[in-house]
Amino acid sequence: MESQTAQKLLQSFMQFRKTARYMSHIAGYKPSEFKVLATIERGANNQQTEMKVSEISQQLQVTPPTVTQIINSLEKAGLVERTVDPEDRRAVKIKLTSAGVETTKRIREAFTEILLNLIDYLGEEESEQLAELLSKVHHYFQELNR
Structure with missing residues (x-):
């Protein structure tokens, strides 16, 4: 039999997933x-x-083909550019364009603004509690995956 708390947690996770969609296209x-x-x-x-x-795929812990797809999209938008590595002609390096630098800054500012508004809404103490609880939840699920 499912407990009421388990049911409430499930509902909260489902609601949070919908909320995450709202934040999924910050600044487009x-x-x-x-x-x-x-x-x-x-x-x-x-x-x-x-x-x-x-290097990007290693840091993000995703496959290189996944990163390549994202790079293709970002390159099409003019946010990154590819250059051939002069030391290894087979290797391609990626760098931000000036538009990419500005866009990254704008997204970070928009995300920060959303979080500051959330802190105003919840209050400092509840925001701290939320951050701690989310960290614990993350840790719990990481342990499950091991």
Whole structure:
């Protein structure tokens, strides 16, 4: 027999999934696109202005073909560009265009604004509790996957 608490948790997860869809196109971009942009940006901040698809896929823990699809979309939008690695002509490196830098900044600002509004709505204490609980939930599901 299912407990009321388990039923309530299931309903909450389902509602949260719908809420996540709202946040899934912040500033018109998918979360996967933003993750790739942010990963390349972090590389640039660490003096690595260009990254190989394999490096991006490693950091995001997804397959290179997945990253390649996202890169294709971002390149079409003019946010990234590909260059051939002069040291290894078979390797292609990806870097943000100036439009990519601006877009990444705009998405980050929009996301931050949403979170600041959530903190205003919940209050500081409940926001802290929520962050801690979500971290615990994440940890629990990571342990299940091992």
